[in-house]
Amino acid sequence: MTTLLVLNGPNLNMLGLRQPDVYGRETLADVQALCEQAASRQDLALEFHQTNHEGQMIDWIHQARGRVAGIVINPGAWTHTSLAIHDALIAAEVPVIEVHISNVHRREAFRHHSYVSLVAKAVLAGFGTHGYVLAIDHFARELRAQQGGDA
Numbered sequence: 001m002t003t004l005l006v007l008n009g010p011n012l013n014m015l016g017l018r019q020p021d022v023y024g025r026e027t028l029a030d031v032q033a034l035c036e037q038a039a040s041r042q043d044l045a046l047e048f049h050q051t052n053h054e055g056q057m058i059d060w061i062h063q064a065r066g067r068v069a070g071i072v073i074n075p076g077a078w079t080h081t082s083l084a085i086h087d088a089l090i091a092a093e094v095p096v097i098e099v100h101i102s103n104v105h106r107r108e109a110f111r112h113h114s115y116v117s118l119v120a121k122a123v124l125a126g127f128g129t130h131g132y133v134l135a136i137d138h139f140a141r142e143l144r145a146q147q148g149g150d151a
């Protein structure tokens with residue numbers, strides 16, 4: 001079965017508690033359930049992780065190489081700081097969709113630059129947790145098109 005990998009960076013374990021005015025009331029467990037439902041509707045396997053440790057995130061990205069069909073990543077604050085995650089995503093050679101729950105472009109200027117966007121095929125920001133579902137559905141559509149089915 002084709003697998004998608006959903007990766008979440010620092011502080012996303014605090015979803016539901018952290019700045020609910022910005023990120024909403026859903027928890028990370030709720031996001032995981034949404035992603036699993038979306039993947040199962042599309043007949044895709046899904047792996048879902050969150051970490052507050054950059055090295056762990058880089059290891060998961062490396063391990064995706066040759067193994068998963070796509071990475072959906074919400075890198076949290078590493079979006080704006082991490083050249084190492086940027087380089088790891090290039091090394092993985094797996095298509096990437098970057099997701100942000102909030103619309104980073106209407107927030108502080110330091111959230112406007114993303115090291116990840118430079119290596120992502122698409123970016124979703126401001127769709128709330130539905131952004132993850134949109135990313136999974138997009139990968140499913142692309143995979144069907146590659147397999148010669150109806151997009």
Ligand code: DQA
Nearest residue numbers: 011074076077100101102111
């Ligand atoms: C975020 C936006 C980032 O700027 C922030 O550091 C996060 C969450 C989002 O999902 O909107 O931790 O990636």
